[in-house]
Amino acid sequence: MILTVHTLLSPYFLLLSIGASALLFTIYKLLPVLLSPFTSTLRNLPGPPNTSWFYGNLKEIQAAEQSTLHNAWVEKYGKTIRYKGWLNTDRLYTLDTRAVGHILSHSYDYPKPEMSRFTLSQVLGAGLLIVEGEQHRRQRRIMNPAFGPVQVRELTGIFVEKANELCDFWNEEIAKHGEPARINVLDGLSKATLDVIGLAGFNYTFNSLNPHGESNELNDAFSTMFQSLTQLNANLMRVLKVYVPILRVFPDATTRTTENAQSVMRRIGMQLIADKKAEIIKAANAGEKGGSLQSRDLLTLLIKANMSTDIPENQRLSDEDVLAQVPTFLVAGHETTSNATTWCLYALAHAPEIQQKLREELLGVATQNPTMDELNELPYLDAVVRETMRYHAPVSGTIRHSAKDNVIPLATPFVDVNGQVQDVIRIHKGCVILIPILAINKSKELWGEDADEFKPERWITGVPEAVQHIPGVWGNMLSFLGGPRSCIGYRFSLVEMKALLFALVRGFEYEPAMPAEAITKKMAIVQRPFVRSEMEKGSQLPLMVRPYQRT
Numbered sequence: 001m002i003l004t005v006h007t008l009l010s011p012y013f014l015l016l017s018i019g020a021s022a023l024l025f026t027i028y029k030l031l032p033v034l035l036s037p038f039t040s041t042l043r044n045l046p047g048p049p050n051t052s053w054f055y056g057n058l059k060e061i062q063a064a065e066q067s068t069l070h071n072a073w074v075e076k077y078g079k080t081i082r083y084k085g086w087l088n089t090d091r092l093y094t095l096d097t098r099a100v101g102h103i104l105s106h107s108y109d110y111p112k113p114e115m116s117r118f119t120l121s122q123v124l125g126a127g128l129l130i131v132e133g134e135q136h137r138r139q140r141r142i143m144n145p146a147f148g149p150v151q152v153r154e155l156t157g158i159f160v161e162k163a164n165e166l167c168d169f170w171n172e173e174i175a176k177h178g179e180p181a182r183i184n185v186l187d188g189l190s191k192a193t194l195d196v197i198g199l200a201g202f203n204y205t206f207n208s209l210n211p212h213g214e215s216n217e218l219n220d221a222f223s224t225m226f227q228s229l230t231q232l233n234a235n236l237m238r239v240l241k242v243y244v245p246i247l248r249v250f251p252d253a254t255t256r257t258t259e260n261a262q263s264v265m266r267r268i269g270m271q272l273i274a275d276k277k278a279e280i281i282k283a284a285n286a287g288e289k290g291g292s293l294q295s296r297d298l299l300t301l302l303i304k305a306n307m308s309t310d311i312p313e314n315q316r317l318s319d320e321d322v323l324a325q326v327p328t329f330l331v332a333g334h335e336t337t338s339n340a341t342t343w344c345l346y347a348l349a350h351a352p353e354i355q356q357k358l359r360e361e362l363l364g365v366a367t368q369n370p371t372m373d374e375l376n377e378l379p380y381l382d383a384v385v386r387e388t389m390r391y392h393a394p395v396s397g398t399i400r401h402s403a404k405d406n407v408i409p410l411a412t413p414f415v416d417v418n419g420q421v422q423d424v425i426r427i428h429k430g431c432v433i434l435i436p437i438l439a440i441n442k443s444k445e446l447w448g449e450d451a452d453e454f455k456p457e458r459w460i461t462g463v464p465e466a467v468q469h470i471p472g473v474w475g476n477m478l479s480f481l482g483g484p485r486s487c488i489g490y491r492f493s494l495v496e497m498k499a500l501l502f503a504l505v506r507g508f509e510y511e512p513a514m515p516a517e518a519i520t521k522k523m524a525i526v527q528r529p530f531v532r533s534e535m536e537k538g539s540q541l542p543l544m545v546r547p548y549q550r551t
């Protein structure tokens, strides 16, 4: 073919050359990734062989129950190992507390990888869970005060009210089916925590515990978006989109299913923000005449903080930033707390003495509507909550990558595949790291021989000295992580859990509905319970529940 000006300008030729440049650009961007198995500084670390050139070891991890596979690897290869991720790239996995502490405290050197940020951001926008660096520092600074102890104290009434409503909800079910009733406790708890985060987060009424309530627009929108998140959407196109952002202009299944939900969420979120701004301004004007702001929800507090004069103009949050916190609070604050409380009831159903001991402590309180301080003064309740967070950490692990070449210090040196002793880990820019929350929480080396038992008493008799080295923000555990990216809502969720257990353990007795072996856990953002023989029914946890009769 002879190239004339005419052919050069033909749309086909243009398309062809755009296509070719896109292809070249893609290869250019992917080249370091493709070469990394041969250049990675982790290639001398011990670890399992790859089983697929595309998935590395990820398929086996997805198929395995909980963290069993990583535990087996640690047993075989040691505490500091590498395994294979997408396209056979090396990933770091270490139970070394000093290494984990280093990574968590230098959180801006070890941000979340593009892959998880991209997937999450499709649902959450630029909320606190997603943003990095300066943007994160700014958001966190304005949001921190809303999650302080004083603020949580004021929200305790909402927790208690919803806990009592959940008792009514279960009593109605028991009245229908006779006692003890087989109740999927997961369902009621999930409704209760959704109602709580609605009211305490935005002063928004989901009313999902109300049996006569109709379906709720915001809840439906959120569920659609959340579901799209939990499907393992790992295909070549998505991986390419992560490395080659320009490809993101092409919609995929996730963008399509969530488009409508996004716009509903946006409309409601913007309305909430506008209402709260109006209320704050009105209260400020009334303040001159002695009036004050009534609302105590997180969203109001953070909009108010943004308006405060001690935040410099360039440090403030845009409406867009604040809007992104609505789905962020829903994702971060709803399933986590309900799943933790579900696992707690499950543990209590399997340990009748612990259940009765806890009930006796709770019945010693004279009121049905305890305050935050009354809840925090109960030592056995505190021990049970701690043990639940250790043993059934709802978030079992998290993922980071190295933003630059880094050297990670170790408490315990390891022996590499060449037999050399190494006392640091050298890590390349871009290398992915898995932070093992649950495995550290349950390590025998740290917690002692009884690490595998659910035993609240360990918190009363005193936990081993080794545990002090775990770099967590709360209770010597990683359940809420540690460092600048630790859970901002941990105080909130602990008091919420205590309020729920207070009402639910006073009100009911729990027994297993099936043997422990029948229940399994699966990772899908949080650890969810399933019944082995009924996987198709989705996440559930049935227990036999009967009202507790005081003698």
Ligand code: HEM
Binding pocket: 128, 129, 130, 140, 328, 329, 332, 333, 334, 336, 337, 340, 393, 394, 395, 397, 398, 399, 478, 479, 480, 481, 484, 485, 486, 487, 488, 489, 490, 492, 493
């Ligand atoms: C039992 C309940 C909870 C658990 C186990 C939990 C655990 C965690 C963990 C492990 C992280 C770190 C995630 C990562 O970086 O990969 C996190 C972050 C976060 N959590 Fe929670 N959480 C709980 C409840 C809540 C609640 C009730 C809220 C809000 C009302 C909340 C809001 C957040 C937010 C906004 C972040 C992001 C913080 C940041 O990156 O600066 N969480 N949580």
Ligand SMILES: *[C@@H]1O[C@H](CO)[C@@H](O)[C@H](O)[C@H]1NC(C)=O
Binding pocket: 037, 050, 051, 052, 053, 054, 088
């Ligand atoms: C393991 O990785 C190597 C190097 O990337 C690759 O050549 C090999 O095919 C992979 N093994 C399997 C089973 O895919």
Ligand SMILES: *[C@@H]1O[C@H](CO)[C@@H](O)[C@H](O)[C@H]1NC(C)=O
Binding pocket: 185, 186, 187, 189, 190, 191, 335, 338, 339, 342, 524, 525, 526, 527, 528, 529, 539
């Ligand atoms: C646990 O999480 C899953 C989804 O993440 C949810 O379907 C389930 O309802 C949660 N459990 C509880 C008790 O809410």
Ligand SMILES: *[C@@H]1O[C@H](CO)[C@@H](O)[C@H](O)[C@H]1NC(C)=O
Binding pocket: 199, 200, 203, 294, 295, 296, 297
């Ligand atoms: C929610 O709004 C109502 C009415 O505007 C107000 O009285 C109440 O205090 C608010 N609740 C919270 C938790 O902010």
Ligand SMILES: *[C@@H]1O[C@H](CO)[C@@H](O)[C@H](O)[C@H]1NC(C)=O
Binding pocket: 273, 277, 303, 306, 307, 313, 316, 317, 318, 319, 322
């Ligand atoms: C935060 O403050 C800035 C500057 O005063 C303002 O432009 C912005 O709209 C505020 N954001 C919210 C969500 O109120």
Ligand SMILES: CC(=O)N[C@H]1CO[C@H](CO)[C@@H](O)[C@@H]1O
Binding pocket: 066, 067, 068, 071, 438, 439, 442, 443, 444, 445, 451, 452
């Ligand atoms: C659920 C889980 O991860 N259990 C593990 C906790 O840690 C111990 C030892 O570190 C393992 O033996 C368990 O399998």
